[in-house]
């Protein structure tokens with residue numbers, strides 16, 4: 001019988017940890033499109049959260065893990081908090097609040113290129129109610145504004161804190177896209193974490209189950225083709241992942257069967273495209289990303305199904321993993 005490997009490798013991984021090592025959880029909040037996912041990716045250095053220029057594309061609490069010699073920072077990427085109009089909207093908001101109560105530090109993302117608005121105030125007020133957790137204001141997308149405009153925004157952020165009763169632990173301007181001050185942000189987050197050993201083995205970038213990440217990659221690719229027609233009507237479920245039988249050991253192939261759900265039959269044509277061309281492109285794009293994620297060749301079998309009005313139906317939501 002073989003002994004389990006996990007405890008050994010874990011002990012190895014933790015052997016060199018200094019006494020003042022810190023570890024803990026941080027999450028970024030902010031209105032849809034504020035740049036939370038992009039920032040998470042930039043900090044972790046690998047694509048784990050899903051970004052798109054449509055609001056509300058982050059459904060799952062994807063964690064990215066930043067490994068440093070002095071600390072381990074686990075990032076929880078939450079969906080945007082917004083006015084719930086559907087059952088899905090309500091569940092998303094619940095996920096956000098639960099996350100806030102559990103983390104060691106919260107970063108509120110405020111885009112440099114947009115005036116602070118009612119959406120930001122709403123989130124800041126909600127945040128002010130979470131007393132014990134330190135809060136950092138992150139001014140995102142600084143590459144899009146002049147330095148004068150940035151200074152004005154920093155002042156506005158300071159005032160926002162005073163207005164809602166939050167004392168910002170820091171106000172940090174960053175650009176995830178231009179890689180400006182991203183590592184400084186990590187440097188400022190780390191001292192706010194409690195002292196303690198690493199929470200995850202070195203090398204782990206996320207503990208999100210593979211199937212969920214794969215489903216998100218497919219959904220992202222699918223959204224890209226049909227951005228304006230179907231912003232929020234797509235859900236993806238990976239039904240099965242199996243290594244193809246009868247393959248030589250040096251040429252493995254992983255079969256992935258996934259269903260792409262839409263809300264109405266009329267949306268089918270949009271997703272599939274003329275002669276199935278769009279769906280093929282979605283499949284190719286998603287397959288490449290999945291192969292990069294898993295490091296193995298993949299055969300992606302993608303089917304489009306109608307789950308009528310899934311956003312409003314509790315049973316369907318459960319089936320689709322919400």
Ligand SMILES: Nc1nc2c(ncn2[C@@H]2O[C@H](COP(=O)(O)OP(=O)(O)OP(=O)(O)O)[C@@H](O)[C@H]2O)c(=O)[nH]1
Pocket residue numbers: 030031032033034035036037038039050051052053054055056057058078079080140141142143144174175176177178
């Ligand atoms: N120029 C520039 N664009 C950025 C930056 N960060 C994010 N963006 C863009 O802003 C858009 C939204 O970014 P996301 O990271 O998906 O935003 P989010 O806050 O996670 O959005 P939701 O998932 O909707 O809550 C995308 O088109 C990004 O490419 C940045 O530093 N500079």
